[in-house]
Amino acid sequence: MDDLPSPLWTYLTSDNRLTGTWRSALPRHRDVPSPCRGACPVDGHIAEWIGQIRDGDMHKAWLTLVANNPFPAVIGRVCHHPCQSVCNRSELDETVSIRSLERHVGDHAIAQGWRLPAPGPATGRKVAIVGGGPAGLSAAWQLMRRGHAVTLFEASDAPGGLLRSGIPSYRLDKAVLDAEIARITQYGLDLRCGERISGRAGLEKLRKDFDAVYLATGASRPRHLPGLAPDSALARDGLAMDGAEFLRQTNAGETPPLGRHVVVIGGGSAAMDVARSARRLGHDVTILALEAEETLPAQRDEVIEAREEGISLVTGARVRAIEPAVTPRVAGLTLVCEKVRFIPGARRGEFTVEALADSAFDIDADAIVTAIGQDADPGIWDGLITADGALASTGDSWQTDLPGVFAGGDLASMDRFVSAAIGMGKEAAEAIDTYLNKAADHEAVNAPEVRFDEINTAYHPPAPRQIQENRPVEERLDSFIEVQLPLAAEQALAEAERCFSCGTCIYCDNCYVYCPDMAVIRLERGYEIRTDYCKGCGLCVAECPTGAVRMMAEVQ
Amino acid sequence: MEKIVYNDQGLFHPGHVACGGCAEALSLRVILNTMGKNTIGVVSPSCTAVICGGYPMTSTSIPIFHTTLETAAAAAAGVRQALEARGEGDTQVLCLAGDGGTYDIGLQALSSAAERNEDILYVCFDNEGYMNTGGQKSSSTPTGARTGSTPTGKTTHKKNLVEILAAHRIPYIATASPSDLNDLRTKVERARDMRGMRVIIVLIPCLPGWGIADDSAVATARLAVETGLWPMVEIFDGRDWRLTHRRGTRSVAEYLKGQKRYNHLQTDDIEALGREVDEGWELLNARLGQGPAGGSGNPQHRAAANTG
Numbered sequence: 113m114d115d116l117p118s119p120l121w122t123y124l125t126s127d128n129r130l131t132g133t134w135r136s137a138l139p140r141h142r143d144v145p146s147p148c149r150g151a152c153p154v155d156g157h158i159a160e161w162i163g164q165i166r167d168g169d170m171h172k173a174w175l176t177l178v179a180n181n182p183f184p185a186v187i188g189r190v191c192h193h194p195c196q197s198v199c200n201r202s203e204l205d206e207t208v209s210i211r212s213l214e215r216h217v218g219d220h221a222i223a224q225g226w227r228l229p230a231p232g233p234a235t236g237r238k239v240a241i242v243g244g245g246p247a248g249l250s251a252a253w254q255l256m257r258r259g260h261a262v263t264l265f266e267a268s269d270a271p272g273g274l275l276r277s278g279i280p281s282y283r284l285d286k287a288v289l290d291a292e293i294a295r296i297t298q299y300g301l302d303l304r305c306g307e308r309i310s311g312r313a314g315l316e317k318l319r320k321d322f323d324a325v326y327l328a329t330g331a332s333r334p335r336h337l338p339g340l341a342p343d344s345a346l347a348r349d350g351l352a353m354d355g356a357e358f359l360r361q362t363n364a365g366e367t368p369p370l371g372r373h374v375v376v377i378g379g380g381s382a383a384m385d386v387a388r389s390a391r392r393l394g395h396d397v398t399i400l401a402l403e404a405e406e407t408l409p410a411q412r413d414e415v416i417e418a419r420e421e422g423i424s425l426v427t428g429a430r431v432r433a434i435e436p437a438v439t440p441r442v443a444g445l446t447l448v449c450e451k452v453r454f455i456p457g458a459r460r461g462e463f464t465v466e467a468l469a470d471s472a473f474d475i476d477a478d479a480i481v482t483a484i485g486q487d488a489d490p491g492i493w494d495g496l497i498t499a500d501g502a503l504a505s506t507g508d509s510w511q512t513d514l515p516g517v518f519a520g521g522d523l524a525s526m527d528r529f530v531s532a533a534i535g536m537g538k539e540a541a542e543a544i545d546t547y548l549n550k551a552a553d554h555e556a557v558n559a560p561e562v563r564f565d566e567i568n569t570a571y572h573p574p575a576p577r578q579i580q581e582n583r584p585v586e587e588r589l590d591s592f593i594e595v596q597l598p599l600a601a602e603q604a605l606a607e608a609e610r611c612f613s614c615g616t617c618i619y620c621d622n623c624y625v626y627c628p629d630m631a632v633i634r635l636e637r638g639y640e641i642r643t644d645y646c647k648g649c650g651l652c653v654a655e656c657p658t659g660a661v662r663m664m665a666e667v668q
Numbered sequence: 669m670e671k672i673v674y675n676d677q678g679l680f681h682p683g684h685v686a687c688g689g690c691a692e693a694l695s696l697r698v699i700l701n702t703m704g705k706n707t708i709g710v711v712s713p714s715c716t717a718v719i720c721g722g723y724p725m726t727s728t729s730i731p732i733f734h735t736t737l738e739t740a741a742a743a744a745a746g747v748r749q750a751l752e753a754r755g756e757g758d759t760q761v762l763c764l765a766g767d768g769g770t771y772d773i774g775l776q777a778l779s780s781a782a783e784r785n786e787d788i789l790y791v792c793f794d795n796e797g798y799m800n801t802g803g804q805k806s807s808s809t810p811t812g813a814r815t816g817s818t819p820t821g822k823t824t825h826k827k828n829l830v831e832i833l834a835a836h837r838i839p840y841i842a843t844a845s846p847s848d849l850n851d852l853r854t855k856v857e858r859a860r861d862m863r864g865m866r867v868i869i870v871l872i873p874c875l876p877g878w879g880i881a882d883d884s885a886v887a888t889a890r891l892a893v894e895t896g897l898w899p900m901v902e903i904f905d906g907r908d909w910r911l912t913h914r915r916g917t918r919s920v921a922e923y924l925k926g927q928k929r930y931n932h933l934q935t936d937d938i939e940a941l942g943r944e945v946d947e948g949w950e951l952l953n954a955r956l957g958q959g960p961a962g963g964s965g966n967p968q969h970r971a972a973a974n975t976g
């Protein structure tokens with residue numbers, strides 16, 4: 113060959129031609145938030161930990177979970193799962209059962225006895241937390257892992273807040289709660305149960321003894337109806353009771369002494385919990401709610417399960433008067449009721465009602481339990497904390513008007529969910545961390561969430577959602593045994609397979625393999641675009657099964 | 669999700685001048701790297717010629733012999749003879765040609781090489797037209813498609829090259845698609861490990877020629893498979909037919925909709941095309957039932973039987 117005249121032969125490879133100049137936009141690999149994560153109150157990295165389940169690495173999945181939420185087994189049972197309502201997969205067939213998967217990991221971690229990862233180096237700073245509910249415990253864990261020393265003051269004799277005294281065991285087994293709380297208390301938490309922090313002096317002392325204070329005392333002041341308050345005649349006669357107190361007693365294993373037929377007033381989760389707990393103690397139960405059935409604030413599943421358990425629902429109605437029963441032999445009281453139209457107000461919790469003409473009816477009852485909500489009481493520190501209605505007033509990062517004092521959970525928000533409380537605890541801990549250490553850097557997400565049309569569904573064949581079964585009704589009512597059964601291991605794996613991993617690279621190599629220009633290189637973990645050659649065709653983006661590559665403007 | 673696997677040995681280089689997003693460059697990448705370094709390419713005038721060449725540069729790490737449009741298969745057979753004469757029988761000859769060079773202008777050379785059972789692997793990149801010259805119709809252009817030379821849509825049918833080749837009773841024929849690179853790789857491996865005349869026809873959605881977006885060649889090819897328009901088959905000895913992808917059930921209209929070359933079609937035309945696809949499958953189904961093993965012969969076994 114060498115003696116042929118050289119112009120006949122090519123003597124360069126095309127690597128010398130930089131086709132990158134053809135391009136008008138450049139693909140970028142970047143972790144893009146999934147919609148489920150956007151909706152998750154703890155900012156859970158859902159795509160990531162579901163991917164880790166799929167890869168068979170349960171421990172990693174659990175570590176990813178606890179980084180944002182130390183209660184996966186709890187939240188995997190009781191979360192209102194706003195993530196599932198926005199899951200991209202629901203546009204293909206059905207949402208991914210994110211909550212069931214979270215419980216799967218959480219239960220596995222408890223069974224394995226896994227411990228929380230070691231904290232960072234001690235900072236020498238001390239933080240006091242008031243209130244041991246999900247908000248306070250979440251903040252405690254987030255502060256301790258950042259090396260701060262935490263003392264938690266809890267008024268009652270055990271931490272957990274409403275997880276212990278509100279949510280009944282048939283929805284959240286106390287052993288599960290104890291296991292997840294123990295991991296936090298054994299992490300070096302200085303836990304002081306039976307210490308109620310109140311009054312100006314109580315809070316001032318904490319401010320003096322600690323570098324920062326987090327208030328998370330919840331909302332424990334029950335709202336009452338006229339004639340049914342704890343100091344009413346009916347209450348004194350054992351004919352009326354407050355729902356929070358009823359649940360506190362039943363959660364502590366006590367049996368409130370009420371007559372056979374109990375009417376529960378209220379349409380939220382708490383009312384369902386009272387009713388279903390009463391049912392388990394052998395009562396006949398009727399729920400009376402202002403809202404129409406479709407708009408009950410309780411979750412749909414709870415209403416269905418309450419019905420299955422033989423509870424009667426009277427919706428769109430209210431009590432006008434309570435009278436001694438016409439037929440005392442059957443029941444002690446007669447509730448004189450009427451039908452109403454419920455009109456929600458502009459803010460959560462606000463509403464008006466209009467009575468419907470000629471709609472009067474009666475309900476007989478032996479006892480009435482009121483569960484119409486609870487308010488926070490930011491006044492217990494004698495005005496030290498500025499109130500905004502019945503909430504503690506806080507700024508962008510949960511700081512109160514009092515320097516170094518932060519507040520969250522039910523005390524500072526009407527977002528009355530466990531996940532919201534955990535998320536607020538985390539956010540406050542980050543804010544406290546920044547307050548104590550100005551250099552602290554906290555993850556901020558600003559890329560737009562992955563849309564369904566960014567997912568290449570050719571790589572995601574239709575697959576039915578795995579159903580988490582409930583215990584049959586016959587087995588539910590003679591104890592407080594958990595209703596919801598876990599997913600089987602194979603089910604969990606099949607469900608994890610259904611997740612698109614929106615915005616999270618699964619290292620499938622598609623972008624690398626599909627590039628007609630060899631412009632994607634594989635790194636040890638991840639990929640890089642060779643800008644010299646990438647023509648900007650977007651094929652790597654189109655064939656990415658997860659939406660983790662996006663075309664971006666090159667010059668911002 | 670099934671991972672796409674092939675070992676990229678770097679035999680295809682960046683800096684080539686295929687359109688951005690070209691599925692032919694993509695398929696070529698898989699084919700070259702699967703064939704390996706001990707291969708000589710014979711390329712007819714086509715997009716492939718442009719992609720491989722661009723004097724004084726080459727985008728392949730294997731030698732390429734650029735031949736004429738009429739003679740690709742004959743030239744490849746010549747290279748084969750020369751290799752045999754030099755005692756280099758283990759070097760593969762890979763002939764790469766477009767549909768114009770295969771269905772039309774080079775058909776005679778192809779038929780003769782097939783009849784002689786020349787020991788070459790012939791790959792036809794079927795982009796359904798003369799595309800590097802600006803998009804004229806070929807006998808592979810489907811009914812109804814608009815090209816530069818069929819401005820109101822082509823009135824004749826797409827030639828059935830698979831049937832023609834099968835009639836030659838050559839050891840191996842396959843169709844493939846850039847939407848299934850594992851399948852393409854498997855077919856190239858299978859062909860590479862056989863001897864005699866082997867032909868693989870790869871469907872290549874042409875971005876400018878079909879009027880599709882730069883990032884959609886693979887998605888378009890996928891739709892061709894999933895609508896049943898592009899049956900994925902393997903044929904051993906012209907007799908033993910196998911399907912490598914079940915007939916897709918998506919509507920032909922869905923496939924046509926995404927391509928500007930079909931913009932003008934009316935409902936009747938679309939229905940007629942749907943019937944054409946059905947007829948193609950009737951014929952294919954009849955073939956599938958006729959092989960020695962009822963169309964399901966073990967390809968590994970047959971590959972071995974054909975070697976040497």
Ligand SMILES: Cc1cc2nc3c(=O)[nH]c(=O)nc-3n(C[C@H](O)[C@H](O)[C@H](O)COP(=O)(O)OP(=O)(O)OC[C@H]3O[C@@H](n4cnc5c(N)ncnc54)[C@H](O)[C@@H]3O)c2cc1C
Nearest residue numbers: 243245246247267273274309329330521522528529530533
């Ligand atoms: C019956 C019921 C059922 C619910 N079910 C669900 C559900 O299924 N899913 C869901 O997402 N949400 C549910 N919620 C809402 C959820 O439980 C609350 O939003 C959440 O627990 C609030 O957490 P927190 O930490 O702010 O307060 P809490 O859980 O109320 O904890 C506050 C803690 O502070 C302590 N404390 C109070 N004052 C003081 C003080 N002065 N000094 C020291 N300690 C003090 C209390 O003893 C308590 O332990 C339910 C609520 C109720 C009432």
Ligand SMILES: Cc1ncc(C[n+]2csc(CCOP(=O)(O)OP(=O)(O)O)c2C)c(N)n1
Nearest residue numbers: 713714715737766767768769797798799800
């Ligand atoms: C006999 C002859 N006629 C015309 C040409 C000009 N020509 C070069 S490539 C080409 C188109 C080939 O079409 P096809 O084989 O389908 O390849 P594609 O460009 O579509 O990849 C034509 C017409 C030629 N080289 N030789």
Ligand code: SF4
Nearest residue numbers: 148199200611612614
């Ligand atoms: S498919 Fe997975 S990552 Fe995407 S929204 Fe649903 S759960 Fe989240």
Ligand code: SF4
Nearest residue numbers: 627646647649650652
């Ligand atoms: S496939 Fe390759 S050339 Fe096309 S945009 Fe992606 S990296 Fe660039």
Ligand code: SF4
Nearest residue numbers: 617618620621623656
């Ligand atoms: S194509 Fe696969 S490897 Fe590439 S970014 Fe997307 S998920 Fe990651």
Ligand SMILES: [Mg+2]
Nearest residue numbers: 766767795797
């Ligand atoms: Mg062509």
